[in-house]
Amino acid sequence: MKSRLKLLSVFIATSIVSVSCFQKWILTDKELREHYAEKRSKPLFHVIENDSIKLHFVTFGADTAQPVLFIHGAPGSWDGYLNLLDDSLLQNSFHLISVDRPGYGKSQKRPKKKTYTLEEQANAIILALKSNHSNKKAIIVGRSYGAPVAAKLAAKYPDKIEKIILLSPAIDPDTEKFWWFSKFGKIFLVRWFLPERMNTATDEKYAHIKELKILKNDWKKIQSDVTVMAGGKDWIVDTTNFSFAKKMLIGKNAKFIFIPESGHLISSSRPDLVKKEIFK
Numbered sequence: 001m002k003s004r005l006k007l008l009s010v011f012i013a014t015s016i017v018s019v020s021c022f023q024k025w026i027l028t029d030k031e032l033r034e035h036y037a038e039k040r041s042k043p044l045f046h047v048i049e050n051d052s053i054k055l056h057f058v059t060f061g062a063d064t065a066q067p068v069l070f071i072h073g074a075p076g077s078w079d080g081y082l083n084l085l086d087d088s089l090l091q092n093s094f095h096l097i098s099v100d101r102p103g104y105g106k107s108q109k110r111p112k113k114k115t116y117t118l119e120e121q122a123n124a125i126i127l128a129l130k131s132n133h134s135n136k137k138a139i140i141v142g143r144s145y146g147a148p149v150a151a152k153l154a155a156k157y158p159d160k161i162e163k164i165i166l167l168s169p170a171i172d173p174d175t176e177k178f179w180w181f182s183k184f185g186k187i188f189l190v191r192w193f194l195p196e197r198m199n200t201a202t203d204e205k206y207a208h209i210k211e212l213k214i215l216k217n218d219w220k221k222i223q224s225d226v227t228v229m230a231g232g233k234d235w236i237v238d239t240t241n242f243s244f245a246k247k248m249l250i251g252k253n254a255k256f257i258f259i260p261e262s263g264h265l266i267s268s269s270r271p272d273l274v275k276k277e278i279f280k
Contacts, residue, residue: 027079027082032079035082039086041060041061041086041088041091043058043059043060043085044058044059044060045057045058046058046059046128046131047106048124048127048128048130049109052109052120053102053109053120053123053124053127054102054106054107054108054109055099055100055102055107055124055125055127055128056078056099056100056105056106056107057078057097057098057099057100057107057128057131058078058085058097058098059095059096059097059098059131060085060091060095060096061090061091061092061093061094061095061096062095063095063131063132063133063134064095064133064134065093065094065095065134065136066094066095066134066136066137066138066139066162067094067095067096067097067129067132067134067136067138067139068090068094068095068096068097068138068139068140068141068278069097069098069099069125069128069129069138069139069140069141070084070085070096070097070098070099070141070142070146071099071101071125071140071141071142071143071146071147071149071150072098072099072100072101072104072143072144072146073143073144073145073146073147073168073170074101074104074144074145075104076101076104076143076144076146077100077104077105078098078099078100078105079098080098080143080267081098081141081143081267083267083268083271084096084141084267084271084274084275085098087271087275089275090275090278093279094139094278095131095132095134097128097129097131097132099125099128101116101121101125101146101149102116102120102121102124102125103115103116107124117211117214118148118149118152118211118214118215119152119156121149121152122149122152122153122156122157125149125153126153126156126157126160129160136162137159137160137161137162137224138160138161138162139161139162139163139164139165139278140153140154140161140163140164140165141164141165141167141267141274141278142164142165142166142167142169143167143168143265143266143267144167144168144169144170144236144237144264145170145208147166147167147168147169147170147171148169148170148171148211148212148215150164150165150166151164151166151169151171151215151218151219151222152215152218154222154223154224154226155218155219155221155222156218156221158221158222158223158224161224162224162225163224163225163226163227163277164222164224164225164226164227165226165227165229165274165277165278166226166227166228166229166245167229167266167267167274168229168230168231168234168236168237168241168264168265168266169228169230169237169241169242169245170208170212170237170241171212171215171241171244171245171248172212172238172240172241172244173208173209173210173212173213173216174244175238175240175241175244216248219248219249222249222252224253225253225254225255226249226252226253226254226255227254227255227256227257227277228242228245228246228249228254228255228256228257229257229258229259229266229270229273229274229277230242230257230258230259230266231258231259231260231261231262231263231264231266231269232258232259232260232261232262233260233261233262233263234262234263234264235263235264236263236264237264242256242258255277257273257277259273
């Protein structure tokens with residue numbers, strides 16, 4: 001009993017430190033206002049809500065240009081792609097759309113639901129394309145846990161998707177990575193110390209394997225072009241997911257880019273490669 005309490009205490013202390021470190025990657029509304037105060041191009045904010053879902057997203061650029069839809073991982077929010085969203089070349093060439101995935105950021109329907117299936121997320125996120133009036137198929141960029149959502153969108157809405165770009169994709173149900181402290185994230189006392197998005201990520205993590213097993217039946221339905229990127233120094237998502245993607249996409253128009261020197265956040269470390277694939 002004492003050893004368990006000691007372990008729990010260590011985890012809570014570690015969680016507090018981790019959250020403090022993590023906060024620097026999370027921008028508050030005030031920080032976002034300051035970020036865009038002097039910028040010429042500012043985000044337009046949108047909310048779509050119905051009886052079952054609430055979706056918050058932002059857009060940049062002309063809504064008559066081809067849409068590029070960004071889907072973040074876990075935890076995260078629309079501003080996880082800030083460097084690409086602020087890129088003037090992308091803004092002038094495309095209609096950029098970045099969502100808060102259901103359950104994250106401002107895409108939270110009350111009373112709060114613990115997890116959303118890939119099906120539910122795809123059905124919600126596809127609504128963001130209603131903000132575009134180009135009649136052109138979309139390019140979808142999905143990172144980490146956002147990658148299987150992108151794959152689900154491509155499988156379910158082939159008439160709306162031209163290409164999906166999967167960055168550090170967490171897609172293999174057999175290699176879902178759990179850490180020694182993962183189970184403590186389900187304890188109420190621990191959850192009380194953590195930000196809501198961290199608890200949402202924990203809940204999603206424990207539902208992820210089941211969802212990825214369901215997704216295995218959908219890969220064959222994908223008709224769009226696919227680009228998969230993985231980093232050799234990614235310690236968050238196992239690189240076996242890169243091999244899994246190759247197996248699932250046999251016979252598809254798919255491209256695979258392995259970057260030995262990159263970690264998990266390829267959109268930050270190699271935005272040049274991501275932009276190249278968008279423009280292709």
